Amino acid sequence: xxxxxxxxxxxxxxxxxxxxxxxxxxxxxxxxxxxxxxxxxxxxxxxxxxxxxxxxxxxxxxxxxxxxxxxxxxxxxxxxxxxxxxxxxxxxxxxxxxxxxxxxxxxxxxxxxxxxxxxxxxxxxxxxxxxxxxxxxxxxxxxxxxxxxxxxxxxxxxxxxxxxxxxxxxxxxxxxxxxxxxxxxxxxxxxxxxxxxxxxxxxxxxxxxxxxxxxxxxxxxxxxxxxxxxxxxxxxxxxxxxxxxxxxxxxxxxxxxxxxxxxxxxxxxxx
Amino acid sequence: xxxxxxxxxxxxxxxxxxxxxxxxxxxxxxxxxxxxxxxxxxxxxxxxxxxxxxxxxxxxxxxxxxxxxxxxxxxxxxxxxxxxxxxxxxxxxxxxxxxxxxxxxxxxxxxxxxxxxxxxxxxxxxxxxxxxxxxxxxxxxxxxxxxxxxxxxxxxxxxxxxxxxxxxxxxxxxxxxxxxxxxxxxxxxxxxxxxxxxxxxxxxxxxxxxxxxxxxxxxxxxxxxxxxxxxxxxxxxxxxxxxxxxxxxxxxxxxxx
Numbered sequence: 001x002x003x004x005x006x007x008x009x010x011x012x013x014x015x016x017x018x019x020x021x022x023x024x025x026x027x028x029x030x031x032x033x034x035x036x037x038x039x040x041x042x043x044x045x046x047x048x049x050x051x052x053x054x055x056x057x058x059x060x061x062x063x064x065x066x067x068x069x070x071x072x073x074x075x076x077x078x079x080x081x082x083x084x085x086x087x088x089x090x091x092x093x094x095x096x097x098x099x100x101x102x103x104x105x106x107x108x109x110x111x112x113x114x115x116x117x118x119x120x121x122x123x124x125x126x127x128x129x130x131x132x133x134x135x136x137x138x139x140x141x142x143x144x145x146x147x148x149x150x151x152x153x154x155x156x157x158x159x160x161x162x163x164x165x166x167x168x169x170x171x172x173x174x175x176x177x178x179x180x181x182x183x184x185x186x187x188x189x190x191x192x193x194x195x196x197x198x199x200x201x202x203x204x205x206x207x208x209x210x211x212x213x214x215x216x217x218x219x220x221x222x223x224x225x226x227x228x229x230x231x232x233x234x235x236x237x238x239x240x241x242x243x244x245x246x247x248x249x250x251x252x253x254x255x256x257x258x259x260x261x262x263x264x265x266x267x268x269x270x271x
Numbered sequence: 272x273x274x275x276x277x278x279x280x281x282x283x284x285x286x287x288x289x290x291x292x293x294x295x296x297x298x299x300x301x302x303x304x305x306x307x308x309x310x311x312x313x314x315x316x317x318x319x320x321x322x323x324x325x326x327x328x329x330x331x332x333x334x335x336x337x338x339x340x341x342x343x344x345x346x347x348x349x350x351x352x353x354x355x356x357x358x359x360x361x362x363x364x365x366x367x368x369x370x371x372x373x374x375x376x377x378x379x380x381x382x383x384x385x386x387x388x389x390x391x392x393x394x395x396x397x398x399x400x401x402x403x404x405x406x407x408x409x410x411x412x413x414x415x416x417x418x419x420x421x422x423x424x425x426x427x428x429x430x431x432x433x434x435x436x437x438x439x440x441x442x443x444x445x446x447x448x449x450x451x452x453x454x455x456x457x458x459x460x461x462x463x464x465x466x467x468x469x470x471x472x473x474x475x476x477x478x479x480x481x482x483x484x485x486x487x488x489x490x491x492x493x494x495x496x497x498x499x500x501x502x503x504x505x506x507x508x509x510x511x512x513x514x515x516x517x518x519x520x521x522x523x524x525x526x527x528x
Contacts, residue, residue, distance in 0.1 A: 164353035169323060170421075171356075172342035174428060175372030184367065184378040188358045265358050265408040 046235035054235040070224065071243070077219040079247070081137060082209050085144025086198065089205075092145070093152025094187075094194050100153070101160020102168075102186055103178070114153055122147035123211055130216065140212040147208040148201050152194070159193040160186060192263040199255045202248055210244075274299035274464060275320075275432075280329035281499065282315050289315045291499035293329070295483070299431075302458055302465045302512075304475035307485030312500040313468045316485070317434050320466055321348055333432070344372060347425030347463075349438040354421035355409045361420050362405040365392035368427040392427060399423045399453060415446040419453065426457055433458075435467040439474070451478055455512075482506040 008016055032045035046054075059071040066073070096114065100107045126143055133139035163186060171185045213222030221244055228236045259266060273296040282290040290312045297303060305313045318324045319331060322341045331338040333345075342348070355364050369388035370380045380388055396402060399419045401412075409417050418438055425433055435454075439447045455478065458465055469475050475482050484504035491497045 166350045166353040167356065169321065169342050170348060170350075170354055170424070171371070173321075173344060173346060173348050173430070174368040174424065175344040176378065177375055180371055180375065180378030184371070185356060192358075263358070265360075265410060 043232040043234055046238070050235040051239050054233070055239045058236065058239075071240075073219055074221045074224045074240075075243070075247070077217075077223075078209060078213065078221040081140045081213075081220070082144065082205060085141045085209070086148065086201075086205055088141070089145045089148035089152055089201075090194060090198055092149045093197075094156055094190065096149070096153040097156025097158075098160055098182060098186060098190055101157040101190075102182055107157070111157065114150055114157075118150035118154055122208060126212065126215070135216045140209065140217070143208045143212045144205050148205055151201060151204070152197050155197045156190055156194060159190055159197075163189060188263075192259055192266040195255050195259040195262075199252050202252055202255075206244065206248055273297060274301075274334060276332040278330050278332070280319065280326045280331060282312065282319065282324070283327045283499070287496040288499035290319075290326075290501070292501055295502060295505075297464060297481075299464055300462050302478060302480045303467070303483055304479030304481070305466060305468045305483050305485060306470070306472055306475045307500065309470075311485040311487065313485050314436055317436050317466060317468055320432070321346060321434055344368075344428050345430055346432045346434060347428055347430035348434045349418065349421045349425055349436070351437045351440045354438075355417055355424060357409050360406050360408050361396060361401055361412070362389055362392055364409070364420055365396055365423050365427050368392075368424055392423075395423045395427055396420075399457075415442050415450065418442065418450060422450075422454065422457070426461065429461065429463075431463055433463050433465045435465065437468050437470060440470060447474070454478065459512075476508060479508050480510070480512060482508055 028045065029048065032047050035042045035045050036047055055071070057070075059069060062068065063070050096110070100111050100114065122143060125146060126139075129139040129142050129146070133142055167185065168181065171181045176185065209220075210222030210225075213220040214226040217223035221240055225237045225240045275295075275297040277293055277295040277297075280290060280293040281288070293316070305316065307313050315324070319326055320338070322339050322343065325340055333339075339345070348354075356367070359367060366385075366388045369391060370385070371378055373384070374380055379385070393402070393405060396405060399422060401416060401419055401423065404412060404416060409420065412420065421438070439450050442450065451474070454465075467475075467478065469478075482504070483502050484506075485500045486503040487498055487500045488503060489498040
């Protein structure tokens with residue numbers, strides 16, 4: 001049988017899915033054991049027990065200096081910035097994308113402008129943000145907003161333009177004015193696309209968050225891993241990276257679920 | 272004076288002439304079927320009637336007044352595809368036509384008004400045979416059911432003109448026959464004027480009271496776009512149907528409300 005026609009069976013599919021993870025973990029601990037056998041003080045590939053101890057210290061013990069549970073305080077700080085940034089970016093992107101997507105006059109005015117803005121590398125304006133908005137929360141949230149909004153807006157505009165003109169004409173023959181056309185026909189369809197775009201932008205949002213935290217912060221997941229980097233504390237960095245990955249995956253999963261729950265028509269409509 | 276007057280209408284896109292010297296008078300209540308080869312301006316003509324495009328030359332009068340230059344509730348439309356809103360279930364797809372004109376700010380009604388709109392929509396959906404599919408989204412409906420929904424959507428507005436752009440082109444022959452019966456019933460009851468583009472000549476002959484054939488009368492092989500199409504045949508059909516319909520209207524007029 002040709003390779004393109006060979007399908008894994010159910011059980012095999014599950015095992016195949018786990019395989020790369022198992023290999024990765026296996027290779028890591030093989031290397032870790034070998035290095036620690038050569039030098040018990042090696043910091044590069046910490047053992048499982050060292051990482052568990054570090055997590056225990058970060059998550060379940062009060063920090064001596066601040067009296068907080070570091071991991072949870074860091075997570076709360078980061079998620080607050082991320083959530084705020086994503087929410088603002090989603091609102092702005094949806095509004096701008098819808099307006100430019102639906103109204104030809106707005107498209108002629110703002111669409112090329114937005115395309116140009118989207119070309120600016122967001123990290124290049126980070127110094128400006130720090131200067132203008134200070135080193136506090138605002139500049140970090142702004143970096144996410146500035147990084148995500150133009151891409152979201154362009155994506156939403158594209159989706160709005162993909163709505164068949166027949167639909168817009170039909171709405172007008174049913175008595176819609178420009179505003180109710182957007183409100184009842186265009187926006188509901190775009191909201192579903194917005195959730196999808198947000199899922200795709202999650203990676204970039206985390207990138208901007210961690211970058212901003214690395215440079216200036218007093219708490220946050222990105223701040224922590226860059227702080228402990230000075231002590232080569234891989235036993236803290238690795239669990240933090242896994243934790244960030246898990247959070248990102250959970251957010252993706254939640255957005256996917258929300259789309260299915262809120263817009264039951266969207267899954268079937270794509271066929 | 273006739274209901275719709277088309278007076279020396281031309282439609283050109285740059286050097287591409289699609290329609291030329293088109294003049295027609297259409298009486299109210301006529302069922303016009305438009306046939307002709309592909310690219311002969313049938314759909315262009317429909318877009319002109321819809322207000323989606325404006326003629327390059329000439330004018331179109333509707334009941335003595337210039338045709339509005341953009342789509343409005345007075346002219347209903349059913350396209351071959353994408354006629355219904357994918358994000359609304361069947362009931363709301365029809366009820367939205369009652370909500371939009373009455374709610375210019377929010378686009379939706381609430382409370383008793385909303386219930387009344389939905390009830391009216393439900394009755395119409397039952398009439399077109401979708402009484403059991405009120406909660407379903409268009410993606411869950413078959414092609415024929417989607418077109419029934421689109422027709423119900425158009426009729427809820429009680430338009431004076433209905434424009435159909437190959438509405439049954441994608442349907443099976445059997446289902447198409449059911450749709451013809453449905454359309455004729457609704458047409459006979461409402462007295463509206465219909466323009467229907469079709470590729471199916473038999474459909475054109477069976478349904479219409481007037482068959483309009485679009486074709487080019489002049490052709491330059493060196494410049495195929497230099498001349499546009501005109502109506503080359505204008506054939507009155509099914510006179511009995513119009514008489515029957517007039518009688519229905521008379522009887523309806525005699526009945527006390």
